[in-house]
Amino acid sequence: MLKGQELAAKDNRTSGQPQRVADHVAIIMDGNGRWATERGWPRLVGHRKGAERVKQIVRCAPDLGISWLTLYAFSTENWKRSTEEVLGLMSIFARYIEREADRLAAEGVRMRFIGDRSRLDPKLRSLMAGIETRTAPLKRLNLTIAINYGGRDELVRAAARLALDVAAGRLHPDDVDEAELTARLDTAGIPDPDLVIRTSGETRTSNFLPWQAAYAEYEFTQTMWPDFLPAELARIVGSFGQRERRFGAAQGA
Template sequence: MTKGARMPDTFVAGDGPRHVAIIMDGNGRWAQARGRPRLFGHHAGARRVREIVKACPFLGVKYLTIFAFSTENWKRTQTEVAGLMSLFRRYIMKEMQEFVADNVRVRFIGDRPRLDRKLRNLMDEAEAMTAGCTGTNLTIALNYGGRDEVSRATKRLAMDVAEGRLDPADVDEETLPKYLDTCVLPDPDLVIRTSGEARISNFLLWQSAYAEYEFIDTLWPDFTADVFAKLLAQYGTRDRRFGAVPA
């Protein structure tokens, strides 16, 4: 939490979401508004991630999933993509020991083969180093797309059927999630998107079927732990019925 900050009086951790997913949008616009290059905003956004991860235990959030780089982000300029890949490598190297010290379990989801070998090795190392951590579960979506994830999962499922490990008659809506990148995670309770955009951008399409959504105007580098706490408090006032009606 930021120095001197406190949670709103109305916030009760037990009423909040267990799993929060965040589409971290607005880094580039934040930087451009300050006359700086877009990568300046991405670096500011990476620093903001640290604050939000550290706030999670105080706010009752056990699982945090952040959208760092999508399968569509390769369409950006070569300079920005190269800068982002360098940032990811530096971020993982810099934060790895901090994750362990803070008892944060780190996982990555997404299609890894397109990423460079050094980055993949760092991702593997971070997952191995934090495998025994029992605090916050931080999942970083890197070269991730919801449709791509479902496509890859379906291929693995089809292969199991073809090779006789799975009976087609046994395939139902409980089967596919076992093949998704998020198979060890609970579905998100709350999805937040910053920067004023009101779309989900191919993020956790299957998993978010019954998630609550918050679309806020705040740009990601300005998304403080206090803003986070207020959104979690608002979530606690919602009546989640999952298609049912009140008794």
């Protein structure tokens, strides 16, 4: 069986077209709960299976030419779920950080988080800050996890920072532009995604990176996240390599 990088390379050789690298891939990891429910299991079983899938995808990403990987783990709207599920998810996040810290560091993975941390448990926030500090010098893969993240919420918080800087005289109103707003987003210093993937058959963007993904390519797959294998990621990345990204220019320009 071909590995992920070999699969992507085979797709490109077959097409005869030059490869376009998906340097930054962002994934909406959807379908964990439904995957478990369809099998008659509690939803948290699906989330635990999803965490195992994260390990595989993180491990294979650099071999596919991916330098930046952003995963949507918990949205600002997910607090509407049952208390049991929310607490279970927070426990899974904490356990992932604790158990994977050594491996991530050994494999050169820098880990960071985006989203509003103020509502998270202090222990989880401490674990997040600790692994961010520990892995900050690493460069093989930049892994970003979105927890309590919502694109509109992020934009509101960034706009508030802009307003404070203007009010304090640190920034002139005429100097407010895209770059100044971008610098105040949670993703400051992180390149915009080239490709956004959503699993489980849903075709919504669900408030995920609305500013950053304005010109990203999208791929919606029927596969639920627990079944999303490295081979499928390789296929999607290979397909992305054949797309023409014009950014508003005319075709062929």
